[in-house]
Amino acid sequence: MALNNSIAGGESLQRQINYQVIIVQVLVVIFICINLLLIVTFFSKEFFYTTMRYILFAVTLLSDSIILIISDILLILSYFQYTMQVGLCVVFYIISVLCTFVTPVTLTAMTLERYVAICMPLRHAELCSIRRSLHSIFIIHSLSSVPCIVIVSTFVATASHSLYMQYRKCSMDMFVFLQWQNHVKLAVYQCYFLIMAITIIFSYIEIMKVAKAASGEDKKSTKGLRTVVLHAFQLFLCLVQLWCPFIEVALLKIDLMLYVHVRYFNYITFILAPRCLSPLIYGLRDEKFSLALKYNIKLGFHCVKSNMQIGFV
Numbered sequence: 001m002a003l004n005n006s007i008a009g010g011e012s013l014q015r016q017i018n019y020q021v022i023i024v025q026v027l028v029v030i031f032i033c034i035n036l037l038l039i040v041t042f043f044s045k046e047f048f049y050t051t052m053r054y055i056l057f058a059v060t061l062l063s064d065s066i067i068l069i070i071s072d073i074l075l076i077l078s079y080f081q082y083t084m085q086v087g088l089c090v091v092f093y094i095i096s097v098l099c100t101f102v103t104p105v106t107l108t109a110m111t112l113e114r115y116v117a118i119c120m121p122l123r124h125a126e127l128c129s130i131r132r133s134l135h136s137i138f139i140i141h142s143l144s145s146v147p148c149i150v151i152v153s154t155f156v157a158t159a160s161h162s163l164y165m166q167y168r169k170c171s172m173d174m175f176v177f178l179q180w181q182n183h184v185k186l187a188v189y190q191c192y193f194l195i196m197a198i199t200i201i202f203s204y205i206e207i208m209k210v211a212k213a214a215s216g217e218d219k220k221s222t223k224g225l226r227t228v229v230l231h232a233f234q235l236f237l238c239l240v241q242l243w244c245p246f247i248e249v250a251l252l253k254i255d256l257m258l259y260v261h262v263r264y265f266n267y268i269t270f271i272l273a274p275r276c277l278s279p280l281i282y283g284l285r286d287e288k289f290s291l292a293l294k295y296n297i298k299l300g301f302h303c304v305k306s307n308m309q310i311g312f313v
Contacts, residue, residue, distance in 0.1 A: 085164070
């Protein structure tokens with residue numbers, strides 16, 4: 001009887017995982033298609049790729065798309081119990097950690113850009129030029145690579161050379177052998193996000209001062225405040241994402257079903273959800289980008305309709 005219950009529970013878990021994997025594939029495809037459409041819109045007008053806030057927006061779109069693709073690949077490989085060489089898994093891990101930090105660091109840079117535009121409007125053209133934008137991208141990726149270098153260095157210091165040639169399931173947990181590595185990883189993550197949170201709070205307070213000091217309703221300041229709040233919320237989701245592995249490891253020791261439910265919830269809420277907020281903030285709320293996006297969508301539908309008509313003929 002107990003054996004039958006165990007088999008039934010295992011089949012129920014398998015059906016549930018199948019359903020969850022399908023849902024994830026649908027969401028990932030939708031988000032990637034949206035991101036690709038936004039990237040095409042970004043390159044459709046010179047104004048977008050010569051303006052700092054849109055350039056930074058494109059950086060977040062690219063990093064988010066890479067994260068979605070890599071995390072989905074690892075999810076599928078894990079589901080089908082495929083293994084890969086540890087050395088290749090290290091490459092996946094480096095790209096994943098780098099892009100994980102690129103998004104929140106870019107969000108912080110975008111918040112500072114809004115701070116300069118509203119609180120220092122006379123210097124905005126100087127501080128947010130195309131040249132400064134390229135410098136900002138270099139700084140963003142340099143800062144984002146530091147946590148990756150620290151974590152990989154602790155792994156290399158403790159891993160044997162033969163490990164890189166072994167085949168294992170590629171999981172982020174395999175890069176932590178000792179407890180002190182977890183402490184170093186957590187300390188670096190929290191330090192980064194503390195600095196970014198302080199930057200966003202400072203920008204919000206300064207923009208709020210300008211909005212209150214302005215005579216009448218300052219729509220630009222009000223919109224800037226809302227944008228900073230959305231950046232803060234997205235940054236909060238990214239921060240919670242860093243705590244998820246520690247929570248999941250603790251739950252795995254308690255109950256397998258609870259671990260599966262929580263891990264699925266964390267993936268949807270703290271990995272997929274923050275990656276769709278950028279299109280919401282700049283793809284829909286920004287008037288100029290929204291108009292260009294609608295034009296490209298209409299143009300795309302027109303092309304599809306024309307091709308279908310030609311096909312029927």
